[in-house]
Amino acid sequence: xxxxxxARPPRNYLNASYSLHTWLFTLDHKRIxxxxxxxxxxxxxxxGVAATIVRLELMTPAGDLVESETYNKxxxxxxxTMIFFFLIPSIPTVLGNFLVPLMLGARDLAFPRLxxxxxxxxxxxxxxxLWAILAGGVDTGxxxxxxxxxxxxxxxxxxxxxxxFITGFSSILTGLNFIVTTHMMRAPGQTWFRLPLFIWSMYxxxxxxxxxxxxxxxxxxxxxxxxxxGIGIFDPAxxxxxxxxxxxxxxxxxxxxxIMILPAMGVVSELxxxxxxxxxxxxxxxxxxxxxxxxxxxxxxxxxxxVSGQSPYAGLVFSMLSFLVAIPSAVxxxxxxxxxxxxxxxxxxxxxxxxxxxxxxxxGGLTGLFLATLAIDRHVHDTYFIVxxxxxxxxxxTVMAYLGGIxxxxxxxTGRMYPExxxxxxxxxxxxxxxxxxxPQFILGYLGMPRRYHVxxxxxxxxxxxxxxxxxxxxxxxxxxxxxxxxxxxxxxPAPPNPFGHTGLEWQTPSxxxxxxxxRVPIVEEEAYNFDPDDTQRKARxxxxxxxx
Amino acid sequence: MRHPTDNLYYLVFAALMVLLLLTVxxxxxxxxxxxxxxxxxxxxxxxxxxxxxxxxxRYSRPLIWLVAGAGFFWLAILFGLTLSDYLTRDWxxxxx
Amino acid sequence: MAEHSRALAHHFENLEQQRDAGELGMWLFxxxxxxxxxxxxxxYCVFRAWYPAxxxxxxxxxxxxxxxxxxxxxxxxxxxxxxxxxxxxxxQRRRLVALLVATTLLGVVFLGIKSYEYHHKYEEGLxxxxxxxxxxxxxxxxxxxxxxxxxxxxxxxxxxxMVVGIFMLLALAVLAWRGGLxxxxxxxxxxxxxxxxxxxxxWVYLFPFFYLIAVRSGGH
Numbered sequence: 001x002x003x004x005x006x007a008r009p010p011r012n013y014l015n016a017s018y019s020l021h022t023w024l025f026t027l028d029h030k031r032i033x034x035x036x037x038x039x040x041x042x043x044x045x046x047x048g049v050a051a052t053i054v055r056l057e058l059m060t061p062a063g064d065l066v067e068s069e070t071y072n073k074x075x076x077x078x079x080x081t082m083i084f085f086f087l088i089p090s091i092p093t094v095l096g097n098f099l100v101p102l103m104l105g106a107r108d109l110a111f112p113r114l115x116x117x118x119x120x121x122x123x124x125x126x127x128x129x130l131w132a133i134l135a136g137g138v139d140t141g142x143x144x145x146x147x148x149x150x151x152x153x154x155x156x157x158x159x160x161x162x163x164x165f166i167t168g169f170s171s172i173l174t175g176l177n178f179i180v181t182t183h184m185m186r187a188p189g190q191t192w193f194r195l196p197l198f199i200w201s202m203y204x205x206x207x208x209x210x211x212x213x214x215x216x217x218x219x220x221x222x223x224x225x226x227x228x229x230g231i232g233i234f235d236p237a238x239x240x241x242x243x244x245x246x247x248x249x250x251x252x253x254x255x256x257x258x259i260m261i262l263p264a265m266g267v268v269s270e271l272x273x274x275x276x277x278x279x280x281x282x283x284x285x286x287x288x289x290x291x292x293x294x295x296x297x298x299x300x301x302x303x304x305x306x307v308s309g310q311s312p313y314a315g316l317v318f319s320m321l322s323f324l325v326a327i328p329s330a331v332x333x334x335x336x337x338x339x340x341x342x343x344x345x346x347x348x349x350x351x352x353x354x355x356x357x358x359x360x361x362x363x364g365g366l367t368g369l370f371l372a373t374l375a376i377d378r379h380v381h382d383t384y385f386i387v388x389x390x391x392x393x394x395x396x397x398t399v400m401a402y403l404g405g406i407x408x409x410x411x412x413x414t415g416r417m418y419p420e421x422x423x424x425x426x427x428x429x430x431x432x433x434x435x436x437x438x439x440p441q442f443i444l445g446y447l448g449m450p451r452r453y454h455v456x457x458x459x460x461x462x463x464x465x466x467x468x469x470x471x472x473x474x475x476x477x478x479x480x481x482x483x484x485x486x487x488x489x490x491x492x493x494p495a496p497p498n499p500f501g502h503t504g505l506e507w508q509t510p511s512x513x514x515x516x517x518x519x520r521v522p523i524v525e526e527e528a529y530n531f532d533p534d535d536t537q538r539k540a541r542x543x544x545x546x547x548x549x
Numbered sequence: 550m551r552h553p554t555d556n557l558y559y560l561v562f563a564a565l566m567v568l569l570l571l572t573v574x575x576x577x578x579x580x581x582x583x584x585x586x587x588x589x590x591x592x593x594x595x596x597x598x599x600x601x602x603x604x605x606x607r608y609s610r611p612l613i614w615l616v617a618g619a620g621f622f623w624l625a626i627l628f629g630l631t632l633s634d635y636l637t638r639d640w641x642x643x644x645x
Numbered sequence: 646m647a648e649h650s651r652a653l654a655h656h657f658e659n660l661e662q663q664r665d666a667g668e669l670g671m672w673l674f675x676x677x678x679x680x681x682x683x684x685x686x687x688x689y690c691v692f693r694a695w696y697p698a699x700x701x702x703x704x705x706x707x708x709x710x711x712x713x714x715x716x717x718x719x720x721x722x723x724x725x726x727x728x729x730x731x732x733x734x735x736x737q738r739r740r741l742v743a744l745l746v747a748t749t750l751l752g753v754v755f756l757g758i759k760s761y762e763y764h765h766k767y768e769e770g771l772x773x774x775x776x777x778x779x780x781x782x783x784x785x786x787x788x789x790x791x792x793x794x795x796x797x798x799x800x801x802x803x804x805x806x807m808v809v810g811i812f813m814l815l816a817l818a819v820l821a822w823r824g825g826l827x828x829x830x831x832x833x834x835x836x837x838x839x840x841x842x843x844x845x846x847x848w849v850y851l852f853p854f855f856y857l858i859a860v861r862s863g864g865h
Contacts, residue, residue, distance in 0.1 A: 108656040110666045176673045183612065184666040185657075210673055211623045214681040222798075230774040231794045233688055238773075238794070239787025244691060247631045248684050298626050302634065312643050314634035521658070555728060562724040566717065573713055576857035585693065588853035595849045603727045603842045610665075613672055620676035624683040628690065635691050 012415065012512040027112035028515055032119050033098035034413070039123055040086050040094065041482070046130070047081035050074045052475060055437075055468040063455045071454035072139035073155065079142030081133075084164050085126045087398055088256060091263035092174055092209075093122070095405050096202050098413055100178055102506035102513065103196050105187025105522045110180040111173075118173040125167030132159035141452065143253070144219075146234035146245040150226040158227055161220045168217045171259075175209030178202055187505070189524035196504050196528055197273075197286055201266025204290035208255045208262070208297060216252030219245055243309055250301035258297040260394055262290060264357065264401030265332055271354035271404050272336045274502040276343035279529035282335040289328035296325040306377045315374055322372035329365055333358060348500065349423035353404025356431045360396025364389055367442070382452075385445025391438045400430070403481060411495030415512040416488045422480060430477035436470025503529050553602055561602045568595050652830050664832050671836040675843050678806075682847050685799050689854060692791045699788025703796070704858035706771055708762060712856040715758050716848065722751035723845045730838040733831035738824060741834070745818040748841065752811045759804055763797075772797070796855050803851060806844045813837050 013030045016022075023031060054074050057065040066074065097115065101108050109115050132138055138160045140149040149157050182203050186195075223245065225231045232238030234245045273280050280286055302310055302318030336358055345351065367389045371377050380386060410418050440463040445451075449460055456464065498507040505522055506513075572591040580587055601607040606617055650660055657663040693700050729744035766772055770780030773790040774797075783790050817834060820826050826834050 106656065110656075111670060112656065114670075172674075172677055176670055176677075179673060180666050180670045183669060184662055210677055211619070211680055214677040215627065215684050218681050218684040225798070230776075231798060232774070232790070233794060233798070238783060239692070239696070239791040240794075241691065241695075243634070244688060247634070248687075251627055251631075251684075298623065299630065302630065305634075311634045311637040311640070313637040313640055314630070317630070317633055516655075552731070552734070553727075555731060558724055558727045558731075562720065565720045565723075569713065569716055569720065572853050572857065573709065576709075576853070576859075577861060579860045584858065585854075588857055589850070592850045592853055596846050599723065599842055599846050599849070603723050603845075604839055609668075612669065616669065616672045616676055620679035623676075624679055627680070627683055628687055631687055632690065635694065 010510060011514060012510065013515045014415070014512050016515050025116070027108070027116060029097050029101050029109050029112065029115055030413070030513065030515075032115050033094050033096075035119055036089060036093040036097065036122070039119075039126065040089050043081050043085035043126060046133070047078050047086055048475060048478070050078035050081070051471065054078060055471040057454050058456075058464050059461075059468045061456050061458045061461050061464075066454065068454055069139060070137075072141075072452070073137035075452055076138050076141050077133050080129060080138070080160065080164070082394075083142055083256070083260075084167055085122075085129065087260045087394055088171060089122060090260075090398065090402050091267060091405060092178070092202065092205055092259070093118075095198075095267065095402075095409060096174070096178060096205075096263060099198065099409065099506055100181060100202055101185070102509065102517055103199055103504055104181065104185055105190055105505045105518065105524065106181060106185040107516050107518065107521075109177045110184060111177050114173050115177055118170045118177070121173070122167050122170035125163045125165070125170065127163075128166065129160050129163035132156035132163065135159070143249065144223060144245075145249075146223060146226070146242045147236070150223045150232075150234050150245075158224055161224045161227075165217055165220045165224070168213045168220075171209045172213045175206035175213075178206040179210065182206075187522050187524055193284065193287075194524055194526070194528050195287075197269035197280060197283065197290075198263075198266040200287040200290045201262045201269070204294040205259050205262040205266075207291075207294045208259050212252040212255040212259075212298065215248055216256075219248035219252070222248075243305070246305050246308055247301070250304045251298070254301040254304065255294075255297040257390070257393070258293055260398050261361070262293060264361075264398040265290070265329075267401045267405040267408075268336065268354045268357050269332075270502070270504075271350045271408060272339050272358075273529050273531075274408070274500050275346045275348055275351035275354070276339050277346075277501075277531050278339050278343050279527075279531065280335060281338035282331075283528065285331055286335050289331045292328035293325065296321070296328065300325050300372075303372055303377070306374055307381050312374075319372055319374050323369065326365060326369055326372075329361075333362055333365075347424075349418070349420060349427055350404040350408035350500075352424060352427040352431075353400045353407070356427065357397055357400045357404065360392050360400065360431075360434070364392030364397060367392065379448075380445050382450055383445035384441040384449045384451055387451050388438045388441035388445060391441070396434055396438070400434075403427070403430070406481075406485070408500065409506075410485065410488070411499045412506060412509075412511050412513070414489060414492075415495050415510075416492030417495050417499065418488045418492060419484050422484045426477055426480035426484075429480070430474060433470050433473030433475075433477045437467050437474050438470070440464070440466045440470075503531060552608060553605070557602065561598050564598060565595055568598075650829060660829055664829075667832045667836060671839050675839060678843060682799075682802070685795070685802070686850065686854075689795050689799070692788070692795065696788025696791060699786065700792050701859045703789050703792030704855060705861075706766070706769065706793075707796075707856045708765070709856050709861065711758055711762055712852055715755050716852045718751050718755045718758070719845050719848050722748045722755070723842050725751065726838045726841045730831070730835050733821070733826050733834040734828070736827040738821060738827060741821045741826065742818055745814055745821060745834075749811055749814045749818065752807055752814070756804060756807060756811075759800065766793075792855075799851055800855070803844065803847055806847075810837070810841050810844055813840070 013028055023035070026032060053066065054071070057063070057071060063071070097109070136156055138153075138157055139155045140153050140157060144157070144161070182199060222231075222233055226234060230238075233240045234242050236242065269280055269286055300318055300322040302314055303322045306315050367385070371380065371386065371389060407418055407423060410416070444460055444463050447460065449456055495511040497509065497511050499511075505524070508522065509517060568591055572588060575587060575591070576584070600617060606613060653660055654663060657666070725744045725747045729741055729748060732741040732744055767777060770778050771793055773779045773783055773793050781789060814837065817826060817837060821834075
């Protein structure tokens, strides 16, 4: 439509140019974040479809919907797409890419071309894996254990392995970019202890991405070489050790779960601070705990191998270290709780997600302590107890925080407000659906139902039906944000620079920001989270006539 | 930032060649279980020379020291904890 | 800064920040390479502990003379690379080009010798994978098979890294010949130098681990 000059939206990173060429070859970290957003949502849907079929099958004790080989492929595809192509990239590549330069007061990441390369590596790896799925699938489980994956499986292991191999480089380059940017491109006055806690989390996550990913890259390469050429490092018949694969695989894959949760914790710190109107309690402790988690996460991988044939003495060491890694996570939960105590809390949608995170992550984390206990793990390993444990953390934790972050920064990223009513409804629906899906799985696992099986004894059907019913509510719940967020792009209220009244440099720019972020490099003179409880926030809200708490 | 001179590079190179001859020479002797640690030890001296001088770590800022050190530290974690499995597999069984 | 050098990218404030960022990025990349190769060295340690006698047997099939020459070649190439980085920093164009070419040639010599060694292994029936004729019973010589597997894996991956390095050096040589990469634009030389030294560093460990396990009284 033809608006008069004064009413036309100012030039920002979205409308700077519309051609496909400028999007596909962009060097702007914000546009790259949007590219990632679209791509990971696509993979989330694929992973979700796989999960839907799994839960449908599990409504009846008999294997009557799909064959066992197909079932194996379904949970494998669900795991691979969700972990490698949704969860691991999610917050770092969407929110991290968008926000890290803005929060630091920089014009872009240190290496914009590497950033674009990261995206294309990710997309290409994902396409290869998608091809493997469409061509017939993989049935090794997302864990690729040898010798099944290296010798015996007849499915598209190679293609999938190459896809994941390539995507690993995307992860490494993103982490590298974030670390260099954080060290080298902070605005004047932006000391480490004035940084938002989201940056601390992203930095710690990046450490893991850089140090852990190469090892799984190697493990996958070796599986591929064994499959192709018979170079048998993992094949007992050729003198190899299958457990060596597990060591190399889990050396990455345990820290990988912290790649998935640390950014979520960073988001939660921001949301809790903003909607409590408070500097997070124990800011330095929360920051250091991110580093502690990153370092300790590398010391515990053997807890995935308690019953694999690992030496029980190594098991003892890993068990003890696994108890240790819970401590910094607990520190965060205590600090968020203390931040909330007697604060003036507003229950906006992002805050609902943050509160949901705190509760669900605590449950997931505590059940992790159960699993770190050798004697208990012996019984519940490879049962639904494990499945429930990690879904509480990854879905109840990471996905909730991701949604909370997407809503919170949506006005900044798109220049539009989302519809608050629908958003709150969806958050509650998702929370309810999630718990109905996964809490029964704790019980099922404790009762002994093994994971990765599509048949089970009749007496467990009630719990399985509850879980599947919950999954349908959860799926329905996810459908809402996808819809109304898309709707808001055309019909949402125009967003002001700082709709929620939060601190941080990203809120000093227009919504959406201009391509180069800042006209002049900002100079930071205040401490982080310098909330002024009296004037600023209240005035900001009154101006925008936003609903109060 | 101080830079190494060409002469320093030649010196380091000479040291590396001497260490090469040393490691080949030592391998002619039967060292039993010590052969791996000795070989790794001499290789590590060469590695340190390459790192400090050819790769300029000696003349770099502390952050570079940290990054280089972190790589080897994390490698030590990979080795240490994995070997805690392999080296204890033959130990007597735990009582149960 | 009053004037902006054409070498300065728009998102950096000054050349020093740009250079420091580039150097830090390269070191982080090398850290990933340490972890990558490190996993293979871990495998080596595990299997050497499992098959001590067979690893000695495997090492006896290696040509120590060629291995020593190759190590010397690679160390010399590191010297020429370090000198090249210095030449770039001091804007000595001809010297830079000559040293880059020298480094490349030494790298090619290394790969040539390596290819010869691989071919020799093929002739002796010492490639236990890929359907090549293998001179021994794989079931009974599991340790020897593992030694050879690791030899080809680790030196093969190393050689791959060298090939990539050689291509990058050639590109640098061309750019240097045209007058680029001098003075404030010398960061790529510095960074690829770091990469090249790292590849040399890996070989410094590979050589004794594969060639020098067996006790030999004379030459091979």
